[in-house]
Amino acid sequence: xxxxxxxxxxxxxxxxxxxxxxxxxxxxxxxxxxxxxxxxxxxxxxxxxxxxxxxxxxxxxxxxxxxxxxxxxxxxxxxxxxxxxxxxxxxxxxxxxxxxxxxxxxxxxxxxxxxxxxxxxxxxxxxxxxxxxxxxxxxxxxxxxxxxxxxxx
Numbered sequence: 720x721x722x723x724x725x726x727x728x729x730x731x732x733x734x735x736x737x738x739x740x741x742x743x744x745x746x747x748x749x750x751x752x753x754x755x756x757x758x759x760x761x762x763x764x765x766x767x768x769x770x771x772x773x774x775x776x777x778x779x780x781x782x783x784x785x786x787x788x789x790x791x792x793x794x795x796x797x798x799x800x801x802x803x804x805x806x807x808x809x810x811x812x813x814x815x816x817x818x819x820x821x822x823x824x825x826x827x828x829x830x831x832x833x834x835x836x837x838x839x840x841x842x843x844x845x846x847x848x849x850x851x852x853x854x855x856x857x858x859x860x861x862x863x864x865x866x867x868x869x870x871x872x
Contacts, residue, residue: 720831720834720835721838722835722838722842722866722869723869725794725795725796725797725835726797726799726866728858728859729754729858730751730754731800731859731861731862732746732747732750732799732800732858733801733855733856733857733861734801734802734803735747735800735801735806735819737802738806739807740807740808740809741768743800743806743808744764744768744771744785745764747767747785747798747819747821748760748761750798750800751763751797751821751823757791758789758792758796758823762789763789763823766787766823767821769787770786770787771785775808777809777811778810778811778840779810779812779814780843780846780849781805781814781815781816782816782819782820782843782849783808783810783818783819783820784819784821784836784839785821786821786822786823786824786832786836787822787823787824788823788824788825789824789826790825792823792824793825794825794831795822795823795824795825795828795831795832795835796822796823796824797821797822797823797835798820798821799818799820799861799862799865800820801855802816802817803817803853817849817853818843818849818852820839820843822835822836822839838869841872842868842869848868852865
């Protein structure tokens, strides 16, 4: 599974307007649902908030991968978002979070969900790539950076 299987340019937010965790999750859920008519924004937000209660999805180094599973979803859906100012997302390293990769998967698709999470984690481990994503000017440029890197592995 490639990231470009579930990420498109219209699923990129170049600068989140939300300043705190719930607002960021809501903004991302609404944007994803607007491009995937099967998804309901309130259901997406609810499953993301439930996952955050278990443990933060902010893995450190400015990265968070909020994710969840929903019934009635047919395939993995994703969205990439960036906050130029950073958000307190209760990161494991205590630092602000700038780069967010949201995933919503079908309830019964554990393998695809894990493959997508692993691929995103691998991609965002690269500090040079994170720097390029932060320096990008447009959503298309952000998407192109991710798509180019995605083709490398």
